[in-house]
Amino acid sequence: xxxxxxxxxxxxxxxxxxxxxxxxxxxxxxxxxxxxxxxxxxxxxxxxxxxxxxxxxxxxxxxxxxxxxxxxxxxxxxxxxxxxxxxxxxxxxxxxxxxxxxxxxxxx
Numbered sequence: 001x002x003x004x005x006x007x008x009x010x011x012x013x014x015x016x017x018x019x020x021x022x023x024x025x026x027x028x029x030x031x032x033x034x035x036x037x038x039x040x041x042x043x044x045x046x047x048x049x050x051x052x053x054x055x056x057x058x059x060x061x062x063x064x065x066x067x068x069x070x071x072x073x074x075x076x077x078x079x080x081x082x083x084x085x086x087x088x089x090x091x092x093x094x095x096x097x098x099x100x101x102x103x104x105x106x107x108x
Contacts, residue, residue: 004063009101010073010094014063020051028100035106057081071095
């Protein structure tokens with residue numbers, strides 16, 4: 001079995017997917033997150049969105065690939081949960097800064 005090695009802030013993000021407080025600690029204070037056509041800026045906005053999404057979708061993400069693209073880390077993950085089209089493969093485009101996530105864009 002292949003084990004995917006993720007940079008620490010990205011590994012922490014996936015490990016904490018059902019813990020909005022722990023997720024918030026993965027981001028810089030001014031981080032920007034884009035998901036479901038919306039943009040969330042700052043830890044409070046990101047944490048509130050993640051808490052709501054976790055409660056609504058109860059999604060589980062399993063990363064299976066990572067590549068570097070022009071200063072970003074692109075992670076692809078199988079995601080299952082309580083949403084139409086589950087399971088689905090999503091792309092997570094991370095930009096890291098000083099050991100934390102500075103931006104994250106999630107797309108199908």
